[in-house]
Amino acid sequence: MLKILQLDKTLPGPPTRQIFSGLALEIAAGECVAITGESGVGKSTLLNCIAGLEPPSAGSIRVDGTELVGLNDDALSAIRRQRFGFVFQAFHVLPHLNLLHNVALPLWLTGHTDNAAEHVAQAMLTRVGLGQRSGDWPSQLSGGELQRVAIARALVHRPAVVLADEPTGNLDPARASEVLDLLLDSIRESGAAGLLVTHSLQAAKRADRILELTAEGLVERTDHA
């Protein structure tokens, strides 16, 4: 699903600063991998490079066999539409669209008809426990509920890769656990490759594997079980 080889990222200078070098990672379909690490080590940058939002300095990123490195913005945008789903710490649910339309948005972008998009979005909202509230507005929801909407939106178009950056960072522990279960279960069920960036070891432990990003590269942690 997702395969990274010899990935380098150096910030242009002067002075230049190497964020990471020689990273390698492979995530299979239905697998969830958590990446932890100290602040500033480059976790989010790695996520952005994978999403095609930041160009790596060298290396290869393949999604379903398609090489992303070297593609132009249009091509990367098209790949993000089709094959990526995102979950953010701050939810980023559009305030002027109701829940159904927020979830249907990726389907609209991929050219689904209205009826089909809304039908699938409604099913997805039901899947995350908000089926009865599809007509509600984001301002009427709590933080946990907003993140459920974001999860539904991330998965509604059946992406190949779901990238989640601190998805529980804005939630209390009880809500965080609930949302994390939902996110990981959904990723696994959908058969996507899930990559979760988090500071929380508790959260990371729910993933199938934990990788720690250090100055030496991605190091697999085996103490999470």
Add this chain to the structure above:
Amino acid sequence: MNRKLAGLFIASLFHRPFASLLSLLAIALGVALGLAVQLIHGAALDEFGRSARELAGEADLQVVGSREGFDESLYWVLAQRKEVSEASPVIEVEARLPGRDRSLRIYGVDVFRVVHVQAALVPQIDEGGDRLATLDRDTVFLTAAARAMMDGREAFEVQSGVNVHTLRIAGAVPGAMAGQAYGVMDIAAVQQTFDHLGRLSRIDLRLAPGVRREEARVTLLDLMPPGVEIRTPEASSGEIMALSRAYRVNLTMLAAIALLTGGFLIFSTQWLSVVRRRREFAVLRALGMARADLLRGVLIEGGLTGLVGGLLGLVLGHGVTVLAFELIGGDLGAGYFTDIRPELVISPAVNAAYLALGILAGVAGAWLPARDAARAQPAVALKAGSAEGVVQQIGRGRSPAVLGCLMLAALVCQLPPIAWTPVGGYLAIALVLCAAVLVLPGCTRFAVRLLDFGRGVLWRLARGRLSAIPGQAVVAGAGVVTSVALAVSMAVMVSSFRVSVDDWLSKVLPADLYLRASASSSTGYLDASALAWISGLPGVSSLTPLRAQTLRLIDGRPPVTLIARDVEGGVALPLVSVAAPEKGGAADGEALPSVWISETLVDLLGLAPGMRLDLPLGGSRVGFRVAGVWRDYARQNGAVIIERSIYLELTRDDRVNDVAIELTDPGLADEISVALRSRFGADRIEIARRDEIRALSLAIFDRTFLITYLMEAVAILIGLFGVAATFAALATARRGEFALLRHLGVRRREIARLIAFEGGLTAFAGVMVGMLAGGAVAWILIEVVNRQSFHWSMDVHVPTLGLALFGLSMVLLAACVAPLAAANAMRQSAVQAVKEDW
């Protein structure tokens, strides 16, 4: 608030230099325009008043008649009254100078009387001149300005009828004010030269010691023949003020609109700045800043913009005034004050008042944003999405307020003018604009529903946003509404006026050729023998002679024009209403002759068709029946038309100013013109074809209204600026949203298209509301403001195609401007933006 804290707010003005500069310039423009109009007309009126006082000299009272004057026997009556110490008779003519564009005013005075009353009219013989020259028939004494007009010549020609007389310059008028161009002659010489035997225009009276002016005026009033007034010299200044009042008020209104626009721009930019700085304010509040301090801080920003704009406006206003004096004179080219050389007077009080207006516009514009900023809950403001919340609040419906504004507008339209000013009309315009801005959220939702087609995701997102957050449309679209409403109203009014003037011209100019001996106020005229000669010309089918005179009908107002011509029972007039046929005769058994009055007299005298109007003609009051009301765009002070046969019968005055000539073949116009010039002298008459007069009149009309087209352009720019400023500010607040869309695979140019759709939709709603409001404002301008200011009506003509193109252009321009304004925010990294709360 201490200086450090005040500096915190003031510094924000420099963080948005473009918006601050535009607001400041709009305020400066408003202050400059208002001040310039006030200074120019104030100086001109002062100068005119001073000139009138100088000419009146020591006179306590003046007896004035129409231009044709009154019988000189009145002088003898007044001179013998015990209340009168000195009486000085004057005859005033506007002498036509053959071959020249301008005429020369000549005062005929009694040199033995004038020295006691009017120092400004006392002639002085040139050194070495004949001591009795003041009594010569062909000598004239010129002021320095008039002498300069004669290019060093010792004599010049004046026209009386179609005859020419040579006047010899025998001396000066040393008492005249600088810049005043006129001549003085012996009274008998003027009467004889200009065929005014036995007539006087004015008698200046000095009262006997101890006699009170008002008492004498009331006593002597009974001696006045019909059409002759007795008044104080100051009243003539009042008369000229009345003449130019409407013009001044309308120019001042343009200035007020500019100030209003400045205030609106400040509102727009301040409000957006407040939205952007909500967290900064929340932090300040959390740190302990009081609400009142926050309110004051934002008000200081607006007030400072107003202060700097006002100061700039004062400088500009004085500059414009000096330029106007140099280039177009004290009446801004309107022709009210000829021969007046006003000087710029710097008045601290006027400057302070206009500076205060500038500051007031700034503070008023900042008031609502400041109040919103102060009322915001810091805890809420610190949370994500609070900016959207503020926008949503603005978008709440306010139907009762809209209805209230519209009902109040309808009500104030019914108010009569206050001090000759259409206050109700202007108030109604402001109320309509308020209602238009308030109704915008509802209309935006309606427009979005109306445009419920197209399945494109960007189109849907744009519609979704505007439907859910119509407050965005209020902030961005209010500028569009105001500017479209002003542009549409001016376009409809000017178009209606132009079409009406065009129709009117075709009605009042039916003949092939027009011959004029001189303007009605001047001394050229044609007599019966000239008319007979013209009618005998081969190719001339018929003549319609016209005699123009003035009549004093309304105290304190300029004289009304009397036109004597053949009107074929009113058929030849541009009538707007006619009297029902008379049943039988008048009460005394004899039917009254007909008079057709212009709309001005309907308003000023409360007349209507069928009513009686007495006119002072031939030394007595003659009753007429108002047979109809006609539209007259040429004479703002009112005009009456009577049949020439009646005029001849009453006055025996067979002179005519104009002749309309119908030809057997319009192709003979050139040939007839040559014959007329050869007979009367090319420099003594003016000949024009119907089409030439029409084209010239419309060219003058277009030139006069050029300023409104410029204002429309400015209004459009302001509207687009509103759209640009709003989208620039909102785009910054929406960086997170754009970043999310980028994560979801939306390209940058697609986000630009999304903003373009939003800009276009916002403008569409604004244009829709602006067009409706503009229509209402146009109606108020036509039916209330114009009617009460100038007393003329017009047919409403809507330039549909032009307005449709204008509206479409506005929408397209807004669609182009919005993404350009938001470009900076869109360039921001999607990665960084999603890290921020929004």
